[in-house]
Amino acid sequence: xxxxxxxxxxxxxxxxxxxxxxxxxxxxxxxxxxxxxxxxxxxxxxxxxxxxxxxxxxxxxxxxxxxxxxxxxxxxxxxxxxxxxxxxxxxxxxxxxxxxxxxxxxxxxxxxxxxxxxxxxxxxxxxxxxxxxxxxxxxxxxxxxxxxxxxxxxxxxxxxxxxxxxxxxxxxxxxxxxxxxxxxxxxxxxxxxxxxxxxxxxxxxxxxxxxxxxxxxxxxxxxxxxxxxxxxxxxxxxxxxxxxxxxxxxxxxxxxxxxxxxxxxxxxxxxxxxxxxxxxxxxxxxxxxxxxxxxxxxxxxxxxxxxxxxxxxxxxxxxxxxxxxxxxxxxxxxxxxxxxxxxxxxxxxxxxxxxxxxxxxxxxxxxxxxxxxxxxxxxxxxxxxxxxxxxxxxxxxxxxxxxxxxxxxxxxxxxxxxxxxxxxxxxxxxxxxxxxxxxxxxxxxxxxxxxxxxxxxxxxxxxxxxxxxxxxxxxxxxxxxxxxxxxxxxxxxxxxxxxxxxxxxxxxxxxxxxxxxxxxxxxxxxxxxxxxxxxxxxxxxxxxxxxxxxxxxxxxxxxxxxxxxxxxxxxxxxxxxxxxxxxxxxxxxxxxxxxxxxxxxxxxxxxxxxxxxxxxxxxxxxxxxxxxxxxxxxxxxxxxxxxxxxxxxxxxxxxxxxxxxxxxxxxxxxxxxxxxxxxxxxxxxxxxxxxxxxxxxxxxxxxxxxxxxxxxxxxxxxxxxxxxxxxxxxxxxxxxxxxxxxxxxxxxxxxxxxxxxxxxxxxxxxxxxxxxxxxxxxxxxxxxxxxxxxxxxxxxxxxxxxxxx
Numbered sequence: 001x002x003x004x005x006x007x008x009x010x011x012x013x014x015x016x017x018x019x020x021x022x023x024x025x026x027x028x029x030x031x032x033x034x035x036x037x038x039x040x041x042x043x044x045x046x047x048x049x050x051x052x053x054x055x056x057x058x059x060x061x062x063x064x065x066x067x068x069x070x071x072x073x074x075x076x077x078x079x080x081x082x083x084x085x086x087x088x089x090x091x092x093x094x095x096x097x098x099x100x101x102x103x104x105x106x107x108x109x110x111x112x113x114x115x116x117x118x119x120x121x122x123x124x125x126x127x128x129x130x131x132x133x134x135x136x137x138x139x140x141x142x143x144x145x146x147x148x149x150x151x152x153x154x155x156x157x158x159x160x161x162x163x164x165x166x167x168x169x170x171x172x173x174x175x176x177x178x179x180x181x182x183x184x185x186x187x188x189x190x191x192x193x194x195x196x197x198x199x200x201x202x203x204x205x206x207x208x209x210x211x212x213x214x215x216x217x218x219x220x221x222x223x224x225x226x227x228x229x230x231x232x233x234x235x236x237x238x239x240x241x242x243x244x245x246x247x248x249x250x251x252x253x254x255x256x257x258x259x260x261x262x263x264x265x266x267x268x269x270x271x272x273x274x275x276x277x278x279x280x281x282x283x284x285x286x287x288x289x290x291x292x293x294x295x296x297x298x299x300x301x302x303x304x305x306x307x308x309x310x311x312x313x314x315x316x317x318x319x320x321x322x323x324x325x326x327x328x329x330x331x332x333x334x335x336x337x338x339x340x341x342x343x344x345x346x347x348x349x350x351x352x353x354x355x356x357x358x359x360x361x362x363x364x365x366x367x368x369x370x371x372x373x374x375x376x377x378x379x380x381x382x383x384x385x386x387x388x389x390x391x392x393x394x395x396x397x398x399x400x401x402x403x404x405x406x407x408x409x410x411x412x413x414x415x416x417x418x419x420x421x422x423x424x425x426x427x428x429x430x431x432x433x434x435x436x437x438x439x440x441x442x443x444x445x446x447x448x449x450x451x452x453x454x455x456x457x458x459x460x461x462x463x464x465x466x467x468x469x470x471x472x473x474x475x476x477x478x479x480x481x482x483x484x485x486x487x488x489x490x491x492x493x494x495x496x497x498x499x500x501x502x503x504x505x506x507x508x509x510x511x512x513x514x515x516x517x518x519x520x521x522x523x524x525x526x527x528x529x530x531x532x533x534x535x536x537x538x539x540x541x542x543x544x545x546x547x548x549x550x551x552x553x554x555x556x557x558x559x560x561x562x563x564x565x566x567x568x569x570x571x572x573x574x575x576x577x578x579x580x581x582x583x584x585x586x587x588x589x590x591x592x593x594x595x596x597x598x599x600x601x602x603x604x605x606x607x608x609x610x611x612x613x614x615x616x617x618x619x620x621x622x623x624x625x626x627x628x629x630x631x632x633x634x635x636x637x638x639x640x641x642x643x644x645x646x647x648x649x650x651x652x653x654x655x656x657x658x659x660x661x662x663x664x665x666x667x668x669x670x671x672x673x674x675x676x677x678x679x680x681x682x683x684x685x686x687x688x689x690x691x692x693x694x695x696x697x698x699x700x701x702x703x704x705x706x707x708x709x710x711x712x713x714x715x716x717x718x719x720x721x722x723x724x725x726x727x728x729x730x731x732x733x734x735x736x737x738x739x740x741x742x743x744x745x746x747x748x749x750x751x752x753x754x755x756x757x758x759x760x761x762x763x764x765x766x767x768x769x770x771x772x773x774x775x776x777x778x779x780x781x782x783x784x785x786x787x788x789x790x791x792x793x794x795x796x797x798x799x800x801x802x803x804x805x
Contacts, residue, residue: 020351023312026693027355030308031397032362033689035390036370037301039363039378044294047189047276051129053221056092057272058228060084060218060235061281064530065264071530074217074281076267078208081121081218083238090231093221095121097192098200099285103171104480104658105196107157113477113658115153117170118194119203125181127221134164135181144202148181150195170198188377191275192217192285211243212250212518212590217285219272228269235267250590250597253525282616292756293679296449300686303442307693309397310435312348345398352398356390373681436734439693440741440778441748446687447774448749452766453679456757459764461670466609466618467508468545471499471637472665474507479629480658481651489631491650497636497643502539505630508611510668517622521575522586522599529574531620532611533589537627541566541606543634550579551604554625561625565600569608571620579605587622600624610762613672617761632665691781731783738782742775749774 048054060080064071081094098119105112125137125148132140133151140148147168154163167176177198186193200206205215222231243265244255258265270279277289360380367380478485489501506512517533538554538561540546549569554561565587567575572582582602589598600622608618635643644662651660750766757763 023351024355024358026311027308027352027397028358028362029689029693030304030311031355031359031394032366033304033686034301035359035363036366037297037304039367039380040370040374040376041294041298041301043189043376043378044277044289047289048191048272050187050189051127051272053127053129054272056222056224056226057127058220058222058269059272059275060220061268061270062214063264063266063268065262072281073214074279074283074285075214076216076218077211077214078206078216079211079242080216080238080267083242084218084220087238087241088231088234090223090226091220092223093123093127095124095127095219095221096200096206097121097124097217097219097285098203098206098215099217103173104477105157106169107166111480111656111658112157113661115196116194117196117198118192119198119200119206121200121206124197127219130186131184133182133184137181140181141197141199141201143178143180144199145175145177146180146199147177148183148197149179150183150185152185153195154179154182189276190286191272191279191288211246220269228271232267232269235269238267239265250525290759292759296752296756297682300446300690304686304690304693305397307439307442307690310439311693312351312397313435349394349398352394355397356394360390370682373678373685375678437737437741437744440738440782441745443687443691444742444745444774444778445749445752446690447777448745448770449753450684450687451770451774452753452757452764455764455770456760459762460614463610463614463762465508465669466546466607469509469666469669471635472544473633473635474510474663474665474668475631475633475647475661476663477658477661478503478631480656481654482656484654484656485629485631488650488654492633492647495643495646497639499634499636500539500543501631501633502537502543503627503629503631504534504536504540505628506534506536507630507632507665507668508544508609509665509672510663512611518590519587519622520590521577522588525588527575528590529571529620531571531574531622533622533624534611535626535628536623537625540623540632543632545634546609547607549605549607551583551602553604560601561603563598563600564603564625566604566606566623567602568606568618568621570618571622572605574620589622614760614762691778695781734782735779738778739775742771742778746771746775 048057051057059074060076062071062073062076078096081096084091085094100117100119102116105115120141122139122141125132125140130137135148140146147170149157149163157163157168158166163179163182166179168179169176183197185195222228240255247258248254270281275284275288276286277291277294279288364380367378370376371378478488481488485503489503492498493501518528518530519533520528534540536554538556541548541553551566554564554566558564567582567587569579572579575582575585575587577585582605585602587600587602589600590596606623610618611621612619647662648660749771754766757766
């Protein structure tokens with residue numbers, strides 16, 4: 001019996017080749033998209049779960065509200081880790097991580113490009129499960145001036161030679177570091193990615209007892225059964241015990257007085273596995289994911305699967321009239337309803353099985369492109385789990401897509417179909433029409449999402465940022481020139497292709513130095529504010545095109561400018577000043593690199609400019625005349641390759657230990673929004689596929705309608721109906737379905753995209769034209785799909801269609 005079913009199923013696939021190809025195409029594309037998204041979502045949800053103790057680990061974050069400004073940082077104070085272990089029995093262990101930039105690495109006489117360096121406590125590898133190839137994880141960093149390298153970095157530094165036990169120098173550190181461990185590497189699904197870990201044992205800052213300066217990422221290992229929320233509620237005790245006395249000493253205010261003025265300080269606990277997707281803190285080690293994208297893509301996967309199944313149902317029922325007599329004959333000779341259902345289900349399973357093979361092939365071919373778009377390193381492994389997922393997906397699709405057509409075909413009455421009177425009921429046709437509406441609701445929604453993402457990204461690219469990012473060339477590793485850095489700048493200023501140059505490691509886009517500052521207006525300690533401080537020179541503003549709204553810029557002609565300060569408009573407002581009244585005021589910097597409570601006089605106010613992502617509002621910013629390293633040039637672009645060649649030649653003449661590196665500020669800016677731009681590209685891709693599959697379903701339904709109304713069309717043509725009248729008859733009802741879909745999709749899309757836009761502090765407004773354009777696009781696509789099939793039906797010979805009458 002099974003063999004007979006399979007043979008019959010295969011013959012029907014060959015007999016109805018058009019419908020078979022359309023079904024296979026729709027199912028294969030739908031399954032491939034769903035499986036690709038499944039891989040993506042699994043990867044996003046897997047972050048930091050490689051740690052064997054991940055379910056018991058949490059990160060401490062700092063929260064504060066000071067003078068109306070909110071602080072939510074992923075870095076906390078140096079002594080907090082030990083205090084947590086000492087004061088809270090629920091904390092089994094604690095470890096810290098401190099980033100200090102990317103110092104150059106020297107091995108013997110050779111120097112290598114800098115790697116992002118992480119100083120960590122000796123017990124760091126006891127908390128985090130990072131597989132060691134060489135060395136002992138628990139003791140590798142017990143001693144000061146020891147480092148652990150990834151295998152990738154070790155190979156780059158030492159080639160094929162033994163790395164363990166070798167000495168390397170980091171930046172200008174006088175004492176070398178000994179390699180005591182080799183890691184396989186930090187997994188890609190980690191919220192931090194370093195190739196270089198150094199012992200924090202010898203780091204002086206790590207021994208600080210200050211509770212007013214936060215620079216350390218602090219991780220806790222909790223005892224089994226610990227209630228995270230209950231422990232978090234107890235953390236206020238640390239503020240009272242440790243921060244209160246230091247606030248009293250620094251500000252002359254008790255903690256209660258500090259709080260009565262509307263200020264608040266505290267800590268929160270963040271589960272390790274939620275950092276990647278659910279972190280809203282500043283100073284993240286890696287760009288955080290967006291849970292909305294996970295939800296969005298998961299919905300797209302489900303919708304694509306539903307569209308593919310709907311497509312299958314529509315095409316199967318559209319071709320049902322061709323098999324009506326087959327069903328009638330089988331029932332007359334003794335076939336029962338159950339056997340017919342099994343036969344048609346087996347045919348559906350065969351189609352799904354072939355689609356799964358094509359799906360696997362499509363995923364294999366498209367995965368490299370998808371990885372490039374999504375910035376992932378997803379791999380398609382032939383594992384038992386993957387095969388089980390594919391098989392499970394196939395079973396679900398078989399049941400979803402095959403059950404209704406099977407029951408529908410098996411329900412035909414033998415006498416009616418053999419006499420040619422079998423017709424679809426209005427209820428069944430209404431169901432199929434409803435399914436098409438559902439398909440186009442999803443398609444129109446994806447079109448709207450694509451247009452909104454494109455519009456927001458275009459807004460970001462062209463927004464007035466308060467500085468000019470065009471024609472700005474950055475040399476991030478100019479520290480390698482040492483004492484020749486300023487000479488290099490002066491040499492390049494002689495080139496007519498260089499318009500201006502500044503020395504600063506602080507950039508408004510891309511990787512930048514990050515210097516937290518505590519400051520308040522002189523005599524108003526209660527207005528202390530935590531913000532950022534930029535170290536710049538007198539050429540910083542003109543080179544970046546930042547405007548002055550009041551006062552003057554730094555100048556070497558004024559020796560007192562060494563204690564002068566520029567502030568932005570947001571800082572002036574935070575201190576209660578207007579740009580004009582800010583001039584001549586004194587700002588006290590607490591715990592700066594120049595000392596404690598250092599006074600600076602304000603000489604100018606700069607216009608607000610975006611030095612952080614547009615996801616965040618512009619915050620207060622201080623600028624002091626204290627250039628350290630980092631070259632930024634404003635250049636002419638007409639002969640940029642020639643200029644780069646001249647720079648490289650001049651660079652090499654100083655024989656630095658690092659190769660010449662450069663980047664353009666507008667490229668660095670665009671990389672800030674690479675995730676959103678990639679999301680937009682992926683949405684374009686998925687929207688196109690969803691529309692394609694939906695059109696296949698629409699094609700199936702119009703084919704069904706044309707076959708159902710063959711004789712009606714023939715009679716109308718005999719009575720003189722024109723080609724356009726007949727085509728319009730078949731087209732109008734489907735265009736109504738698309739209009740209904742638009743009316744449903746518009747409000748739903750508005751709610752979803754408005755929520756996405758709220759993640760940006762600066763965003764577009766949702767315009768009516770977006771919805772109108774999406775609706776017109778859907779109508780045009782539907783008209784083209786339906787029209788081609790309707791015209792073909794209208795061109796059919798009416799005599800042939802009416803002959804059986």
